[in-house]
Amino acid sequence: MRITQSRLIEIASTSVGKARDRTGDAAIQLSSGVRVAKPSDDAAAWATGMATKAAMTMNAMHEKTIDRARDRVTQADAALAEIHGNLLEAHDLAVQLSNDTYSVEDRAQAAGRIRAMREDVLASLNARTVDGEYIFAGDQGDDVAFDDTGTYVGGAASRRVEVGQGSALGVMIDVEHLGSANGGLDLIGALDRFADALEANDSTAINDAVDDFDSLASRVVELRSDSGYHLQALDQARDARDDLELTLKTAFSRQIESDPIAAATQLAQAQAAFDAAGAVAQRIISMLSSGR
Amino acid sequence: MGGLFGLLSVGMSAISAQNAGAGTVARNTTNVNTEGYTRETVEFSATIGAPFSAGVRTGGLMRSGDLILAQRERAQSGLWARADDLTTALASLESNLAPASGGLVDDVSNFFGSLVELSSSPMDPALRNQVVARGQRLATAFNTAAIDIGNARTTADDRIRGLSQTATDLAKRIADLNHAMATETDPALADQRELAAKKLAELVGGSAHFGKGDEMRFVLSNGAVLVDGDHAARLEVTPSAARGGHLSVEVVSGNSRRDVTDDLRLGRIGAQLSFRDETALEAEQAIDQLAYDLVTNVNTIHRANVGLDGGTGRDFFTAPTQVDGASRVMSVDAALRDDHQLLATAGAGLGTTDTSGLDSLIALRDALAAGGGARTFVSEAIRTIGAVGAAHASAKSDLDVEQARSDFLASLRNSISGVDPEEELMRLAEFQHAAQAATRFVATINEMMEDLIRRI
Secondary structure: OOOOHHHHHHHHHHHHHHHHHHHHHHHHHHHHOEOOOOHHHOHHHHHHHHHHHHHHHHHHHHHHHHHHHHHHHHHHHHHHHHHHHHHHHHHHHHHHHOOOOOOHHHHHHHHHHHHHHHHHHHHHHOOEOOOOOEOOOHHHOOOOOEOOOOOEOOOOOOOEEEEEOOEEEEOOOOOHHHOOOOOOOOHHHHHHHHHHHHHOOOHHHHHHHHHHHHHHHHHHHHHHHHHHHHHHHHHHHHHHHHHHHHHHHHHHHHHHEOOHHHHHHHHHHHHHHHHHHHHHHHHHHHHHHHOO | OHHHHHHHHHHHHHHHHHHHHHHHHHHHHHOOOOOOOOOEEEEEEEEOOOOOOOEEEEEEEEEOOOHHHHHHHHHHHHHHHHHHHHHHHHHHHHHHHOOOOOOHHHHHHHHHHHHHHHOOOOOOHHHHHHHHHHHHHHHHHHHHHHHHHHHHHHHHHHHHHHHHHHHHHHHHHHHHHHHHHOOOOOHHHHHHHHHHHHHHHHHHOOEEEEOHHHOEEEEOOOOOEEEEOOEEOEEEEEEOHHHOOOEEEEEEEOOEEEEOOOOOOOHHHHHHHHHHHHHHHHHHHHHHHHHHHHHHHHHHHHHHOEEOOOOEOOOOEOOOOOOOOHHHHOOEOHHHHHOHHHOEEEOOOOOOOOOHHHHHHHHHHHOOOEOOOOEOHHHHHHHHHHHHHHHHHHHHHHHHHHHHHHHHHHHHHHHHHOOOHHHHHHHHHHHHHHHHHHHHHHHHHHHHHHHHHHHO
């Protein structure tokens, strides 16, 4: 084929331009570390990468949700620990004051302590989260869990939070049994009865309180083991989220990001091709110039 | 004596012929960089009547062109220009719909993520506000996507309008050149007509045919005639209600009008129409359908749920009246934006801090409620935006192929019609030598005549 001088220059110029574009693309890929920046770079890889990114977003939300749920269960456990401490003290007082060596005044003084303890326990049963939700009130969390008489007035403690796609954990401690209704242990009632017995200097009733507090303390320990179980499950879920995060990041990196060694090799190759195209163009121009 | 005069005439014809040859060299070298210029040669032929009345006859100027190649080039320019314009338009739309960070896919994920986060503390005002804010951000992402697609389609209209005017001007130019060539034989007219036809094909595709007297007839792929002899039709654009206010393209010739909007698919105008009425329209419809499905599903559940204030039966998003335009008008309900207490997260008949209603909303994330029941909302958003990217990748690939074909044809054309200065200088030297020889010949005959006259 006959090739004119102008066509030779055109071909050389086009070739240099293409080589420069390829070098630019390779340099961008190496400096940004991204192989698939937009769908047209690799539609299938982009779609997979976006799905992975969506999963990463959801995983991050699950992590936050687990952390919040953990805070909540920890707070519930702290309230139960407080109640448990009070019950142990009440139990000890009951054992101690059931002894007839104590005077009426001693028992009346202890009654005052138990009345104060009752308020503390009621406050713990109606503990609230920082956003104002009553921790033990179940699905009626915008109001107290126990009324002044110690009757449970909360709702069902059925809340479960999603800790992974398709996986949920319960995060509420069901304390309804500590109330008076439905055959409950009547925690507040037990304290009231104990205080009344102390004020009435009734040794038999004081002695009966020992068993009540035994049962209640035992129940609270069970509830604390429930919260411990919840915390352990949440910790395991958190660990699983951390593992998944690493897996997703690795997958995303493989799908979207460029391999630095491959990108550097590609840049070197593109640079070499660019240099060669430039040399050829220069040769053509000097050849044509020397012909004149 | 008559013989010498005859020989003198032969010599004169040779000088004249070589001068004509040098003239074509001059014309070729001066037009070496003229777009569309076709190398010219002069045709010599020996005259009959040897020896005394013989000589050389100078024919007309010959264009070193190839009609079949020119036809192929015109067809190729329509294909290349289509791929070029389509690539540019799709690249712009893709960069808007799939920004480096953020975008519709992220906002859909973040919206559902905020619902998950709220499930741990449904009374937390910060988390409730976050759900409302992310819902609004999602709505804004849909609005932006709809506006971007709408703007891209409007930009296509603007380009169609400008290109149609250029096409009309080129058709007129071809008709004028047809008219001029009926009376003039300057090869430059043919060059200009060929160039105009190539540029017209670059805009609308189509093909050129030659009729009586070498007249060019330019016809679109659907048979609509743009140029017939010295008559040119116009490409007119008018807003069409049937196309949602977008432009329709008509070939207007006298009183006859022919709508070619659905037929023009080659050239730059064809690319813009194809982009506007196919890829961008499909993306717009898919985004609208996605917005509609999302809003409808979220609202259905939200209406059944109960808010912190105990209220029920309220929408989360402003309900769209139809699928068409749903993404453009999407917004979080105004009352909910002002009061997060209205965010309904509890199940019906349960306490206000129940989260079963929220669980139902979260379950929408994994439901196959989009893409006609085939995909989740996230996967449908990925598919919709990915489709634009795939169309862009395909257009880029087509452009590479068409560029390679165009380059090959350009090389082929150049090999036949291109001017090479070196070659022209060699031809000039040939003509110069021939002219010198002829001059010498004439001088010798002249001397012989003078000698003869002296002897007489």
